[in-house]
Amino acid sequence: MSVFINLLTSTDKRSDLISALTKVKAGSPGQGIFERDSDYFSATEDCAILYSMPAKLYEFAIKKQTLSSVGAQARQGNGAPTRYHRLWWEVLERSTEEQNGLMWPYMAHGTPYSPFYKSSYFRFKWGGDGREAKADIAHRYPYLKGNYRFKIQAEDLYFEPGLCYGKRTTNFSVQVMPSGHLFSFEGTAISTKSASVDTWVLLALLNSKPVSYWLSLVCAQHKAYNYLQALPMPDRFDPALGGHAVEGWRLMRLLDSVEEASNAFLLPELLQTRLLGFDRLGTETRLSAIKEAIDEIAFDLYDLSAEDRQAIYRGNDLYLAEDEEADEDDDDLEEDIEQCGTVELLPSVYSWACGVAFGRFDWRLATGERAAPAEPEPLEALPAKSPGMLPDAVIPFHVHPGILVDERGHPHDLARLLEEVLACVGVDVPEDVRRWLQRDFFAFHLQRYSKSRRKAPIYWPLATSSGSYTLWIYYPRLTGQTLYTAINDFVEPKLRQVGEDLAALRNRGSTRSRDDEKRFELLLALETELLEFLDKLQEIAPGYRPNHEDGVQVTAAPLWPLFRHKQWQKLLKDTWTKLEKGNYDWAHLAMAYWPDRVRDKCKTDKSLAIAHGLEDLYVEPEAAPKKTRGRKKAAESE
Secondary structure (H helix, E strand, O other): OEEEEOOOOOOOHHHHHHHHHHHHHOOOOOOOEEEEOHHHHHOOOOOOOOOOOOHHHHHHHHOOOEOOOOOOEEEOOEOOOHHHEEEOOOOOHHHHHHHHHOOOOEEEOOOOOOOEOOOOOEEEOOOOOOHHHHHHHHHHOHHHOOOOOOOEOOHHHOOOOEEEEEOEOOOOOOEEEOOOEEEEOOEEEEEOOOOOOOHHHHHHHHOOHHHHHHHHHHHOOEOOHHHHHOOEOOOOOOOHHHHHHHHHHHHHHHHHOOOOOOOOOOOOHHHHHHHHOOOHHHHHHHHHHHHHHHHHHHHHHOOOOHHHHHHHHHHHHHHHHHHHHOOOOOHHHHHHHHHHOOHHHOHHHHHHHHHHHHOOEOOHHHHOOOOOOOOOOOOOOOOOOOOOEOOOOOOOOOOOOOEEEEOOOOOOEHHHHHHHHHHHOOOOOOOOHHHHHHHOHHHHHHHHOEEOOEEOOOEEEEEOOOOOOEEEEEHHHOOOOHHHHHHHHHHHHHHHHHHHHHHHHHHHHHHOOHHHHHHHHHHHHHHHHHHHHHHHHHHHHHHOOOOHHHOHHHHHHHHHHHOOOHHHHHHHHHHHHHHHHOOOOOOHHHHHHOHHHHHHHHOOOHHHHHHOOOHHHOOOOOOOOOOOHHHHHHHHHO
8 A cells, every 4th residue: 555645736835745644643644635546547558546635536437437438439530730720710701601511610618717608619621521721730740640749530420429529628618619610639529319318418517516516536638538437427417407508608698798709799898788688697607507517417417425525626626727827819919909908999790890891791780770690509510600790692781892001081091980870879989089090999909819829910000100090991702902002092183183282382381370381391291102112013013913712811911011910910920921931832923923933833733733733743752662681681582
């Protein structure tokens, strides 16, 4: 018999160790002290059993009744490079409708703690059953010979509804995975189509504290699928778990419906609270009660003692704190958010109003002219648009050419449109809306349209060097003609207007007032900046051939000199440098700018040939001759 002392949470390990040894010597071991014999660690073959494992969980483990034995199947999926990943709003809606949604399907990905439900932020380029990605892996990583990460696996489970979870997490949680999804290496799937346990019952149990604690003990932060396959299952299942899981999914989705970048977005929180009775505190309180009820049922199903329960509560609290400290998203944008996220400006409502002005969101949901869409079935495939987006064939709040402008008096003035939207839905319009748009909006927008280190803003402010004149380009409406429209319909007319104003002031000569002189100087500076702005647009426009399948970052890269936000400009400049070097020759933009180089690469890289529809250029390499060294020696010996 050996004695084990747990000092993981100790802040004074020396003193606590001495105290524990004193207790052991006195024959009165207490909390954190365990006596185990060697047979305890060899009772199972599937995974390690730790000395601190509660005895009842250990007993269930050695029974061999596991998640796998009840017919559920945990599998890792797509390990292809991020070249094939897009955030869901980067790909035009019509692209997902082609080939029954299999060109750019949604992809389950890793996520922070999110029980029952999570928004599906990612899509994957899968057209042609993933031929391009498979060819890329074969070309780039032949030396890995099936390395577990760089391959596409479990294709038979793609597009089937089930459950999923983020592999890399300390505080384990499982969510519904709707149909129409494939899943990634980090976003592990759990197929339940052959399970003897109801999917909702299983979802609730997998989100319970005993399960999270067991996994944290046997595999720490990386919850690989084989550990989950070996998860002990209780002898019986309580149907009440299923009802709790369904309600948990509904409440989690409701909380997500106020997040603008979510698939579930309906209206910003302020408007939902006022119009639909949204109650964040009440929803979170009810959600906590559901999770507590699930935990109590799970404790009973695993027959855990009061002492075991206390140990599990302490352990899960520790793991949750670690998970919150390790939040992965967008730390580099915190400074910008602190500058723009002032409560009194209600930036989420303003951001939504900008989306209405661009034609993205439906203002009628906030006026009562259109009823909120019915809640979807959890396992149904996700639509191409969130519920709050403007339906097809509906006239938008404002008709525009894909460009809005920061210019007083202009018919496409974004600030004026923002004010009109706010007034339309009964929100007080502040005096400094234009200043917020000029200084804070893009940083706010960039943070919210960035996930897992991928940044994909869809409202692009192209501005003069001082920001005195800004055109807002709407990415979903971007075409090869957009820059010409900017030149012909916005910049050149503005230059003519400035020129006329300058001429009028010049004609006044010595009669100009002090205010006239100030305005004259400002107009001269603006004219100089507009001429520089026009030159840069005219320089870029002829070769610019945007394609939404390239994604936001690559598509915006040639425009990097026209963005004023420093971090975003730097990212785009780096992206443009990599495009020039040939790092992104899979992109349509690379073919537009450097066709000879890309075509030459297509001859030896099948994935590039597929990406550009040029498979006829690809030349299959000759197979390497088989080694015959052994036969040669045999022949010589004869």
